[in-house]
Amino acid sequence: MKRIVVLISGSGTNLQALINALNTPRLPSSEITLVLSNRKAAYGLTRASLAVPPIPTSYLALQPFLSKNPTKSRSDYDAEIARIVLAAAPDLVVLAGWMHILSEPFLDLMGPVPVINLHPALPGEFDGANAIERAYEAWKRGEITRSGCMVHRVVKEVDKGEPIIVREVEFKEGEGIEEFEERLHSVEHEIIVEGAKKVLEEAP
Numbered sequence: 308m309k310r311i312v313v314l315i316s317g318s319g320t321n322l323q324a325l326i327n328a329l330n331t332p333r334l335p336s337s338e339i340t341l342v343l344s345n346r347k348a349a350y351g352l353t354r355a356s357l358a359v360p361p362i363p364t365s366y367l368a369l370q371p372f373l374s375k376n377p378t379k380s381r382s383d384y385d386a387e388i389a390r391i392v393l394a395a396a397p398d399l400v401v402l403a404g405w406m407h408i409l410s411e412p413f414l415d416l417m418g419p420v421p422v423i424n425l426h427p428a429l430p431g432e433f434d435g436a437n438a439i440e441r442a443y444e445a446w447k448r449g450e451i452t453r454s455g456c457m458v459h460r461v462v463k464e465v466d467k468g469e470p471i472i473v474r475e476v477e478f479k480e481g482e483g484i485e486e487f488e489e490r491l492h493s494v495e496h497e498i499i500v501e502g503a504k505k506v507l508e509e510a511p
């Protein structure tokens with residue numbers, strides 16, 4: 308069985324897409340060994356607990372960590388995240404709405420374990436947070452006709468890692484951001500599974 312660790316910060320609909328695909332032809336011979344959130348209220352933690360069988364969960368937020376450990380830094384937090392993740396022996400780490408920029412200590416500690424991220428924009432466009440809103444506003448200004456989403460490898464530079472799966476999503480005239488976002492999320496739920504499968508198939 309291939310072991311997947313998923314990092315989240317929110318609703319976890321992409322986590323749910325991965326859960327639903329486990330041990331199907333879309334994501335064969337795989338299990339999620341840990342879901343880790345940096346936000347206690349993340350509904351994705353509930354999704355993990357409701358899975359059959361239940362998926363172990365963990366929670367660690369930056370500010371409480373720093374408050375409890377006044378001599379420690381953001382890098383120490385990232386190293387602790389890495390320790391928690393590695394304890395679940397992953398073959399793959401998936402950032403599925405994980406809203407924390409990971410510094411080099413995390414990436415260095417991951418070693419050969421691939422880390423991938425789902426981002427709701429196309430390579431080189433709207434890197435960072437609030438990508439959907441920024442893309443929609445760019446379309447309203449007539450600057451673009453489509454946006455999209457991608458799964459990419461995680462490197463130190465945010466959203467600059469090698470794209471693994473890229474899917475364009477056209478804007479529709481007269482469409483509100485909610486409608487666009489709903490269509491985009493549906494595509495995300497497909498590519499996060501495709502991306503995980505593709506990377507796991509690369510592993511020796």
Ligand SMILES: Nc1nc2c(c(=O)[nH]1)N[C@@H](CN(C=O)c1ccc(C(=O)N[C@@H](CCC(=O)O)C(=O)O)cc1)CN2
Nearest residue numbers: 405406407408409424426435436461462463464465466
């Ligand atoms: N080293 C990397 N870390 C992360 C990457 C990455 O490519 N390299 N991807 C992000 C995911 N992401 C966009 O896809 C993203 C998430 C969060 C932020 C951001 O500005 N975070 C702030 C805090 C924001 C908040 O708490 O609401 C921060 O970390 O200070 C930008 C991009 C995940 N990590």
Ligand SMILES: NCC(=O)N[C@@H]1O[C@H](COP(=O)([O-])[O-])[C@@H](O)[C@H]1O
Nearest residue numbers: 317318319320321404425426427435
């Ligand atoms: N920059 C990272 C980023 O914006 N990630 C985005 O967070 C959402 C998580 O949704 P979910 O919690 O329902 O899976 C997804 O739209 C994902 O692309």
